[in-house]
Amino acid sequence: MEIVMAIVVGILFMTATYLMLSKSLLRIIVGTGLLSHGAHLLILTMGRLKRGSAPLLGEKGPYTDPLPQALILTAIVISFGVTAFFLVLAYRAYKELGTDNIEKMRGNRGNE
Amino acid sequence: MNNLIILPILIPFVTAAILIFFHKKVKVQRWFSALSSIATIIAALVLVQKVHTDGIQSLNISSWDAPFGITLVSDMLSALLVLTTSIVAFVCLIYSFKSIGAEREKYYYYPVFNFLIVGVNGAFTTGDIFNLFVFFEVMLMSSYVLIVLGGTKIQLRESIKYLLVNVISSALFVITVAYLYSVVGTLNMAHISQRIAEIGQPGILSVIAVLFLIVFGLKGAIFPLYFWMPGSYYAPPAPVLALFGALLTKVGVYSITRTYTLFFYHDQGFTHELLQLLALVSIIAGVIGAIAYWDIKKVIIYNIIVAVGVILYGVSVMNIDALTGSIFYLIHDMIIKAALFLLVGIMIAITGTSNLKKISGLIKRYPGVGWTFFISALALAGIPPLSGFIGKLLIVQGGFEGSSYVGAAIVLMSSLLVLFSVMKIFINGFWGVHRAYENEDKAPVKWLLISPVILVILSALYGIGTEAILPYISQAAETLANPSMYIDAVLKE
Amino acid sequence: MRSNNNIILETTIKVVLFIIVLFSVYIFFAGHYYPGGGFIGGLMTSGAIVLLLIAYDIKTVATILPVNYRTMTGIGLLFAIGTSAGSLLFNVPFLTHAFGHIEVPVLGEISLHTATLFDLGVYLVVVGVTMTIIQTIGEDE
Incomplete structure (x- = not known):
């Protein structure tokens, strides 16, 4: 199961990288979203995948680690907020600058 | 158990939440945030004194015991940085009153400002690696808003770049924490340290160390990762720039340390x-x-990178002298960078440009600004008895002790060149033919000058009173040099 | 502008809206011992409001629900901070919660927990922030 997860995470990172290297702002945002999904799955995998045991220390038998899920929830909330903000910003930038092409947004020609 | 630790985080947080209700009433916001800022400074002062007398303080949030719940830990380094942050925040706040403009003030400038302080103070205080990530995000979210507030074209463009860089580095942070968690199985920083000592840092942990360096290096702007900074920091107005330059990069530096x-x-x-x-x-x-560069903002922004390099050089040498020097220099740099950015802000407010070639002869009408700039330039370069001197001296001394001669020589040489870069601003901007500028009479120079003057006086006191401050700083360095002190304080309460 | 073409949507929403809101309230309280809680409940409520926005327009929704979402965020924050800072008064670590059980005549034993108040804060903040974001994008069409 860990192998499958590793491959899934790898594919997510790969797609995210591909999307983030494109010029369109919207694709970049989708890319960052995928990147954080990959990171969340990675946490889940790194906390050992286990089924059927309670997240309680001191009970008899094996226990599941509840911490990765708490971490993922926090990370999801944060990435939700950041993505939402990014979308608003991209929309404003599109309205103001008239393009969603990163290349065309460049300004700031250095030492003038 | 000591709830004092939470106060420098809690006070700005409460302030921010309350100020959301008053976003139309600029005056209420100003005074309320100024008062809460003073309260934060007092809390931080008490905290520093408490840590000095009673040793490292820790607080297990929500009454969960140390390795299981989130722990806040205030050792001397954290406490001193929290104090400096609160002071810098207060000064930038006063400066904002007359420079940020009513538009931004009505659009939640002060609440967001306070959220930023929550994030910075939290990041300095937390003793949990994932909680550090959360406070980083609080800080970053506020910085996104501050950088884009006002919505001019250059701000929008730069904030997209800034946001993208930070979103990627946050994802990397989560990935790194995931790897670390799979190796050591804990998130409490003291506990992690203990576990790593048990297994003796195998190869995978060095990989994690480098990943952390990348994550924090992106925030702290070290060599290959500073590419985003000159552009992004160029966009926001002076007080925000001062906050970013003085605090945000230093959080990265602190985390690396x-x-x-x-x-x-x-x-x-x-x-x-x-x-x-x-x-x-x-x-x-x-x-x-x-x-x-011939752009006054850019010159100071690049000086941030120099300072980050100097501090981290001291950390990398890892002997007690160099660490003491690094902490000295870290605090000095927070104060003096804020002062310089605020002074540059005044120059821009007067002249309406940041191009050095279009500025000259300011000292004739504004001797106060000129001499304050002169003193802070000297302090930045590390001329005794001002504050930069002792830090650099100790770092170089530590470098020689650790027989890293080339490094120490580079640090020494850099001081000269730093002095040259800021003196370039002084000579070209303040001397020379006096010119008339359009907005000259509108700029509230007297009010704006209060903040940098406070900081420069602090910096001078920090330099002259080295004897008095040294016990605090060496206490901080001692904790850094002996991780067992930190571990004992957190895990054996 | 209100178009009159979406009778089906409008009629359905009048029914579905209440189901969603009720379910979100249920989820919110379920978060006490089972999966659920303020965050997911808040998202669901804002989902319901977004449905309203799709069926009607911003102005109509503003008259139906005259809520200032930014103030709502502030109130939520105050709830969350208040509950967590209350622990300072009792000199226990920050965020420590208190709980107890009471007997209510008809309903039987009910457990009370200050974490619910905290969660209420989270709920308000989530609804407030989400709706603020959606309104910011939606307003200038």
Whole structure:
């Protein structure tokens, strides 16, 4: 199961990288979203995948680690907020600058 | 158990939440945030004194015991940084009153400002690696808003770049924490350190160390990762820029310091050599930028990179002198960078441009601004008895003791070039033919000058009163040099 | 502008809206011992409001629900901070919660927990922030 997860995470990172290297702002945002999904799955995998045991220390038998899920929830909330903000910003930038092409947004020609 | 630790985080948080209700009433917001800022300073002062007399303080949030719940830990380094942050925040706040403009003030400037302080103070105080990530995000979210507030074209463009860089580095942070968690199985920083000491830092942990260096290096702007900073910091107005320059990069530097002294000190041949190399290249790259540019904002922004390099060089040497020097220099740099950015802000407010070639002869009408700038330039370069001197002296001394002669020489040389880069501003901007500028009479120079003057006086006191401050700083350095002190304070309460 | 073409949507929403809101309230309280809680409940409520926005337009929704979402965020924050800072008064670590059980005549034993108040804060903040974001994008069409 860990192998499958590793491959899934790898594919997510790969797609995210591909999307983030494109010029369109919207694709970049989708890319960052995928990147954080990959990171969340990675946490889940790194906390050992286990089924059927309670997240309680001191009970008899094996226990599941509840911490990765708490971490993922926090990370999801944060990435939700950041993505939402990014979308608003991209929309404003599109309205103001008239393009969603990163290349065309460049300004700031250095030492003038 | 000591709830005092939470106060420097809680006070700005409460303030921010309350100010959301008053976003139309600018005056209420101003005074309320000024008062709460003073309260934060007082809380931080009490905290520093408490840590000084009673040793490291820790607080297990929500009454969960140490390795299981989130712990806030205030050792001397954290407490001092929290104090400096609160002071810088207060000063920038006063400066904002007359420079930020009613538009921004009505659009939640003060609440967001306070959220930023929550994030910075939290990041300095937390003793949990994932909680550090959360406070980073609080800080970053507020910085996104502050950088884009006002919505001019250049701000929108730069904030997209800034946001993208930070979103990627946050994802990397989560990935790194995931790897670390799979190796050591805990998130409490003291506990991590203990576990790493047990298994003796195998190869995978060096990988994690380098990943952490990348994550925090992106925030702290070390050599190959500073590319986003000159552009992004160029966009926001002066008080925000001062906050960013003085605080945000320093949080990255603090995190590198913390992780490299508490977690990854077993394989110094690899990790610390790498850190040292990057720090030295940062110094060189920063100095080149600072000398090359003729834009006053850019010159100071590149000086941030130099300072980050100097501090991290001291950390990478890892002996007690160098660490003491690094902490000295870290606090000095927070104060003086804020002062310089605020002064540059005044110059821009007067002249309406940041191009040095279009500015000259300011000292005739504004001798106060000129001499304050002169003193802070000297302090930045480290001329005794001002505050930069003792820090650099100790770092260089530590470098020689650790027989890293080339590094120490580069740090020394960099001081000269830093002095040159800021004196360039002084000579070209303040001397020369007096010119008339359009907005000259509108700029509330007298009010704006209060803040940098406070900071410069602090910096001078910090330099002259070294004897009095040294016990505090060496206490901080001692904790960094002996991770067991930190571990004992957190885990054996 | 209100178009009259979406009779089906409008009629359905009048029914579905209440189901969603009720379910979100249920989820919110379920978060006490089972999966659920303020965050997911808040998202669901804002989902319901977004449905309203799709069926009607911003102005109509503003008259139906005259809520200032930014103030709502502030109130939520105050709830969350208040509950967590209350622990300072009792000199226990920050965020420590208190709980107890009471007997209510008809309903039987009910457990009370200050974490619910905290969660209420989270709920308000989530609804407030989400709706603020959506309104910011939606307003200038």
